[in-house]
Amino acid sequence: xxxxxxxxxxxxxxxxxxxxxxxxxxxxxxxxxxxxxxxxxxxxxxxxxxxxxxxxxxxxxxxxxxxxxxxxxxxxxxxxxxxxxxxxxxxxxxxxxxxxxxxxxxxxxxxxxxxxxxxxxxxxxxxxxxxxxxxxxxxxxxxxxxxxxxxxxxxxxxxxxxxxxxxxxxxxxxxxxxxxxxxxxxxxxxxxxxxxxxxxxxxxxxxxxxxxxxxxxxxxxxxxxxxxxxxxxxxxxxxxxxxxxxxxxxxxxxxxxxxxxxxxxxx
Ligand SMILES: C[S@@+](CC[C@H](N)C(=O)[O-])C[C@H]1O[C@@H](n2cnc3c(N)ncnc32)[C@H](O)[C@@H]1O
Numbered sequence: 001x002x003x004x005x006x007x008x009x010x011x012x013x014x015x016x017x018x019x020x021x022x023x024x025x026x027x028x029x030x031x032x033x034x035x036x037x038x039x040x041x042x043x044x045x046x047x048x049x050x051x052x053x054x055x056x057x058x059x060x061x062x063x064x065x066x067x068x069x070x071x072x073x074x075x076x077x078x079x080x081x082x083x084x085x086x087x088x089x090x091x092x093x094x095x096x097x098x099x100x101x102x103x104x105x106x107x108x109x110x111x112x113x114x115x116x117x118x119x120x121x122x123x124x125x126x127x128x129x130x131x132x133x134x135x136x137x138x139x140x141x142x143x144x145x146x147x148x149x150x151x152x153x154x155x156x157x158x159x160x161x162x163x164x165x166x167x168x169x170x171x172x173x174x175x176x177x178x179x180x181x182x183x184x185x186x187x188x189x190x191x192x193x194x195x196x197x198x199x200x201x202x203x204x205x206x207x208x209x210x211x212x213x214x215x216x217x218x219x220x221x222x223x224x225x226x227x228x229x230x231x232x233x234x235x236x237x238x239x240x241x242x243x244x245x246x247x248x249x250x251x252x253x254x255x256x257x258x259x260x261x262x263x264x265x266x267x
């Protein structure tokens with residue numbers, strides 16, 4: 001399969017904001033216990049994204065995401081934490097370098113925590129491996145989600161989470177990804193599994209949600225709708241979704257609070 005998707009065209013958009021807050025909320029909850037955890041990022045992308053690059057400048061999706069929030073006062077401890085992590089990878093007081101899901105998780109790991117992350121695209125993998133080099137407890141592999149997730153589970157740490165952030169270049173992924181999760185859950189039942197999905201006019205995310213609900217009626221569905229797709233000529237993504245299996249206690253409430261503060265600023 002040849003992959004063409006490159007996340008640098010989309011870095012810092014509203015989906016990245018929702019996704020990274022989920023990473024932070026779940027990891028922070030799991031780290032309340034003084035026991036090591038295992039984190040798996042199945043579609044890790046580059047790790048770091050240069051928002052001044054020609055690719056990011058071409059679409060400027062960060063202008064409907066992080067750029068709308070960066071100078072706002074958002075009074076929530078997890079937002080402050082995300083902002084300080086963004087600041088820590090930026091030389092100036094603007095958000096020109098943007099950390100992806102793998103970078104956020106890597107920066108949060110404690111010395112005994114571990115992470116594995118994968119990307120199948122050779123160019124994206126090269127960037128990923130370079131950006132993860134400073135983190136001794138992160139393993140990067142240029143393999144597929146399926147190969148990675150089945151080889152790393154169940155981890156010795158027993159506690160942890162998996163973030164799955166596909167590009168949905170293959171439409172069958174709206175059904176096949178939840179089915180992979182169903183199989184992995186048999187090997188590692190108590191992990192938290194987060195599946196990100198886009199809300200597009202084509203409506204394929206409904207297939208994903210139905211498949212998830214068929215696996216577990218208690219799956220948590222978190223959707224942030226930031227654009228009006230009924231407007232004439234509207235194209236692209238109008239919302240961002242996360243289906244979460246085994247969401248840790250109190251994290252759904254934390255995310256609901258964050259959504260209430262942040263989503264109005266993205267509209
Ligand atoms: C939406 S991007 C990930 C962005 C990343 N999570 C972040 O926050 O920076 C999806 C990535 O998955 C990779 N990919 C696509 N199919 C894959 C597969 N079957 N296994 C692993 N990686 C895959 C693509 O190369 C792409 O970099």
